[in-house]
Amino acid sequence: MTLAGDRIRPPNLTIGGAFTIGQLNEGHVIALAAAAPTDSLDPVDGALAATVASEWPDLAAGSVSDDEIDPATKQRRHSVTVVRGFPLSDDGPADLVVMRGSLESVLAQTDARRGDRSNIRRNAAWAERHGWRPLAVATAPLGADGSVGKFSIQGFVEVGVDKPPRDPDHWSANWVRLNVWSASLRLQHWLNVATIFILSCTGYIIMDPFFGPEARAGAETGFQMGGVRFGHFAAAFLWVVLGASRVISAFVSRDKHLRWTEWWPLKRRQDLRNLGEVLQYYTFIKAESPLFVAHNPLQHLTYAGVYVAxxxxxxTGFALFGLYHPTNPFWALVSTPVHWFGIPGIRLFHTMMMFALWAFVIVHVYLAVRADSLERHGGISSMINGGVWLKRGAKPVDAPEI
Amino acid sequence: MSQPVEVWREPTLGENLTRAGVTRRDFLAFCGALAGVFALGPGAPRASAEEIADKLAAVTKPSVVWLQLQECTGCMESALRSGGTTVEEIVLRLLSVNYNELVMAAAGDAANQALAQTNAEPHILVVNGSVPLKDGGIYCTIGGESAEAVLRESAKNAVAVLAVGACAVWGSVQASRPNPTGAVGVDAIIRDKPVINVSGCPPIGEVITAAVAYLLAHDDVPKTDAEGRPLFAYDQRIHDSCPRRAHFDAGQYVRSFDDEAARNGWCLYEMGCKGPSTFSACPIFQWNMHTSWPIGAGHPCIGCTERDFFDRFTPFYQALPNVRGFGVEATAEKVGWGLVGATVAGVAVHAGLTAVRHATSRKAQAAEPLEAFGDTSSGGGE
Structure with missing residues (x-):
């Protein structure tokens, strides 16, 4: 059915996996996509057949005759193939019609629900970004009288050109959930978020009370700044307790990610190289970054800096707070820095550090969203439920192969 | 002072005061005020007005050298003109201030002789003004001697050294950037004996008197804070005893000098008041016999009792100092928001580049034509 001259060279094809959305599982979708005459010259048929033969040999039983294939064209970018005797379930072989081709072309022939359409489109887009072409598969039942039923979308098969072959283990389960963040670490993180938020809001008002009651007769006096300062001090004491517990856990915790050794990531020459590659990834020089389950070296360094900040x-905050009790030896000691830099200097430093922390938060949230949407590892939800998702066969730097 | 310094005629201060027409009642009232001043600070030995009166009255001819170095005489004015003829003034007159450039009658060799004589015996040394060190100290010379030499000579036999005023404490305006004369405070020169820093530009007259009287009444130096200021007057922030403090806590701020809030006497924090950063008893003593004081007159505190206030507290009408190194100085708020804005812009650019990169990589993958997708026409078409 194919003239050899149509192809300049046979592309080196890899089958990545299948995304399924209907009742069929991954093996069924790939096996149905592979349905073709045994003498087909189409390299896609060849690659699919090879995958089915090695991974799902019991699904290779269907038969296709040459005259029951309606191949894809430039105008209609999908083929329609009649498959007979396909081992669809334990009930026995079934006859069905398979539609296979570009996603939009196949979708147009089905009446998939809106949610299914957007789901399959999003997953296809993600596969495309990672170098795969999604080969959509839809099926329709074939009646005994030869009538073709309604087509329903089943999913797509990832077809890759010049992609390295997949690890054979990958077929059984694509994604593996790894528990990374302990509950105490996550609690620390969100308590920090809460206290820093309160401290920032109240601190900004203390720096510049840009709003307040108007000067008119009979206006209620209120206690605006008093309340703001109380909030600032209460959150500050909570934050110090939090910081102290973090320092203690850095030395007594058995959780690797809480240990103080995590604060300095550059222990070997390789770490420095990894840091360089991460930097190149973030500056768009390299397309891929080394894989880290937890933090990359740049994150370690940044977070150590945030701890210092x-x-x-x-x-500085408690040095200013201690000014209320200059004759108390403890608070006088805490206030010592004001004698080195002056009270306004300390206040200025305290303020600028707040803005620096804001800048960090902006970058931090952006990079978290970016990593989660590019790598689909559930990085953002991992700070809530503790687990990240990794592809089977992935080789992270900071953990054994998945 | 218009009259010449009284000659110390009677053996004790008490007798001299009686001779000068000061009643015991007035003297006790003065000592009661002093007791109140000292009681302000914790750690000071508690003494009743009567005990102080007995001790002070028994003081015999304490000689004082009151140097005025690189300064404006404002401190002396503050000490002398506290609103009328006060007991403070009489005590100072009767202190046997043997040498003081501003008020002594003697001049020329006689003055120098008086200084040399007093320096030779134990005395109290009071210093106004800073000591310029640059270029051999040529920026302030007295009787052909540099200020440093005069100070060292007078400090040799001094039983106590009082640095009075911001100049004597740390150098004040002339020691601020760029400090062209290399001015320093007294405690940078005199390191072998305690220097009591009565700070302020100028200090309150009563605080100066109280510091002198403390030495006489207690035979000891008062307790000081980390910057050498006597705790009885410098243990509280202006902010914490400010009569406008309630407006601060209520969030009621003056936002321009002519607004309704200013007329209502609201808090001057937004006008750059340095009360929250300044330790002084100004709200309590006030000035010119309790007539008024800067915040009482509607002007924000500029923090003149704090070290380096000209460098650290400026601009005076702004809550925070400016951030240097941004071409022109910018306010902390502007720089902070600029940083936040730049971060957001950077993040947006990076996100845009990410999106572009992924769009292009998607196109690149679609380049190889595959028959199964209908990229190559086999069945119909051609």
Whole structure:
């Protein structure tokens, strides 16, 4: 059915996997996509057949005759093939019609629900971004009298050109959930978010009370700044307790990610190289970054810096707070930095550090959203439920092969 | 002071005061005020007005050298003109201030002789003004001697050293950037004995008197904070005893000098008041016999009792100092928001580049034609 001259060279094809959305499983979708005469010259048929033969040999039983194939064209980008005796279920072989081709072309022939359409489109887009072409598959029942039923979309098969072959293990389960973040780490993180949010809002008002009651007779006096300062101080004391518990856990915790050793990631020459590759990835010089289950070296360094910044905020903040009790030896000691830099200097530093932390939060949230949408590892939800998702066969730097 | 310094005629201060027409009642009232001043600070030995009166009255001819170095004489004015003829003034007059450039009658060799004589015996040394060190100290010379030499000579036999005023404490305006004369405070020169820093530009007259009287009444130096300021007057922030504090807590702020809030006497924090950063008893003593004081007159505190206030507290009408190194100085708020804005812009650019990169990589993958997708026409078409 194919003239050899149509192809300049046979492309080196890889089958990645299948996304399924109907009742059929991954093996069924790939086996149905592979339905073709045994003498087909189409390299896609060849690659699919090879995958079925090695992974699902019991699904290779269907038969196709040459005159029951309606191949894809430039105008209609899908083929329609009649498959007879396909082992669809334990009930025995079934006859059905398979539609196979570009996603939009196949989708147009089915009446898939809106939610299914957008779901399959999003997954196809993700596969495309990772170098796969989605080969959509839809099926329709074939009546005994030869009538063709309604087509329903079943999913798509990832077809890759010049992609490295997949690890054979990958077929059984694509994604593996790894528990990374302990409950105490996650609690620390969100308590930090809450206290830093309160401290920032109240601190900004203390720096510049840009709103307040108007000067008119009979207006209620209120206690605006008093309340704001109380909130600032209460959150500050909570934050110090939080910081102290973090320091203690850094030395006593058995959780690797809480240990103090995590604060300095550059322990070997390879770590420095990884840091360089991460930097190149973030600056668009390299397309791929080394895979880390937890943090990459740049994150380790940044977070260590954030710890220092938070410590400085506590020291400067309490140095200012201690000015209320200059004759109390403890608070006089805490206030010592004001004698080195002056009270306005400390206040300025405290303020600028707040803005620096805001800048960090902006970058942090952006990179978290970016990583989660590019790598689909559930990085954002991992800070809530503790688990990240990795492809089977992935080789992270900081953990054994998945 | 118009009259010449009284000659110390009687053996004790008490007798001299009686001779000068000061009643015991007035003297006790003065000592009661002093007791109140000292009681302000914790750690000071508690003494009743009567105890102080007995001790002070028994003081015999304490000689004082009151140097005025690189300064504006404002401190002396503050000490002398506290609103009328006060007991403070009489005590100072009767202190046997043997040498003081501003008020002594003697001049020329006689003055220098008086200084040399007093320096030779134990005395109290009071210093106004800073000490310029640059270029051999040529920026302030007295009787052909540099200020540093005069100070060192007078400090040799001094039983106590009082640095009075911001100049004597740390150098004040002339020691601020760029400090062209290399001015320093007294405690940068005199390191072998305690220097009591009565700070302020100028300090309150009563605080100066109280510091002198403390030495006489207690035979000891008062307790000081980390910057050498006597705790009885410098243990509280202006902010914490400010009569406008309630407006601060209520969030009621003056936002321009002519607004309704200013007329209502609201808090001057937004006008750059440095009360929250300044330790001084101004709200309590006030000035010119409790007539008024800067915040009482509607002007924000500029923090003149704090070290380096000209460098650290400026701009005076702004809550925070400016951030240097941004071409022109910018306010902390502007720089902070600029940083946040730049971060958001950077993130947006990076996100845009990410999106572009992924769009192009998707196109690249579709380049190889495959028959199964209908990229190559086999059945119909051609």
């Amino acid at each position: 938070c410590g400085v905020q506590m020291i």
